[in-house]
Amino acid sequence: MKKEYYNPEDLKKFSSISEWNKELGDKFFDYYSSVFKEGHLTAREKSLIALAVSHVVHCPYCIDAYTKDGLERGIEKEEMMEAVHVGAAIKSGAVLVHGVQMMNRHDQLSM
């Protein structure tokens, strides 16, 4: 058993999850490929959203995949970094907005 939790080689084996449950695996991959097709949003815009979310959910596989996907689509590094900041801003905002709950609770309990 390898000592690392994350192994870049595992990304190549992603499709193997269907081997243990073909029905749900197939449904997931069908859904996934449909989501990323051109729609009201362009595939390019979706790639940038995916990159931002990859950072927020701390997924190293997704970061590798969507950095490469962005390069293939001609997305520039400045656009990629802006997308990451959007994710970071939402994430930090989500932490800080709980500060209001803290303030409310503080005031409720205080004289």
Place this chain on the structure above:
Amino acid sequence: MATKSLKAQQSELSNTQRQLEILSNGIFKNGQLPTFKQKLKEHTLPPIQPKKLSILQINIGYMCNQVCAHCHVDAGPDRKEMMSRTTMEECIAVMETNEIETVDLTGGAPEMHPEFRWFVEQIRERTSVNEIIVRSNLTIIMANKKYHDLPEFFAQHKVHIISSLPFYKRDKTDRQRGSGVFDQSIKALQKFNRVGYGKKGTQLQLELVYNPSGAFLPGDQMALENDFKKALREDFGIEFNHLFTITNLPISRFLDYLIASENFEEYMHALVDAFNPAAAKNVMCTNTLSVSWEGYLFDCDFNQMLELKVASKHSHIRDFNAIELEQRKIQLSQHCYGCTAGAGSSCQGSIA
């Protein structure tokens, strides 16, 4: 960025046998990845066979004013190989006696050959070749006063121009092709536009070639063409006809880069994973022959750079025999995955 060819650096990778060993050993020898021939069998595809020849791609010399990081020719100012007038005459003789639809002139920078203009004029005057393509790196037009009037020369002879521009921004272009290349390329494109190239209502075709500036595959050709057209029009007022996306094949300088940056195995995995059977049916070696500066024949320009001559009894342009060549087997190795990945890749862009 290197200013010398691999050959001038006496790099191990200037040896084509060494390149072929790298492409056949390791992950392909230990079974981690299938060889290209095995992949064709996996998809029950027949061996790749030539169809009717329509394109004669002639590499008239390896000299170039640029030393691009990805160049499969290993071209540069230090490369002195140039086609002789005798070999050019032998090429013209083939065009005179065979139905060649298109002649595709490449290099190096083909414009640097001292007989370049003579060769173009002779093809137009003496043959019924429908289309003459010149693969211009653009910067050569601005490199010296003697090249400044080339756009007019090309227009006069109705030459179809296919030019490399890796990206519509300075940074990525200069990293791949050298400092200052982007600005000079833009000036050259504006010159082409001024004589009518790429403009609506003219027959003067100007195509751009995009190839990735790194260890990744090209994205969708149409989406990238839209991005290029928008950016070049808005930023520089430049018009062009089409964008061709070309995959970097893992040979020569790009192979050197892949190995040095430790991207070789991942890149080969990406090429193999993206194998597209539809692209395999339309690869350019089925209707194209490549001629080297010495007059030898190859299935494609990449095989020329790997010194894999056509598998035919006669392999020199002076002994050209169309029927014999149509019977030949195409020479394959793992670099061929570059032409079958995703939407496929050829000198005319994607193929599937």
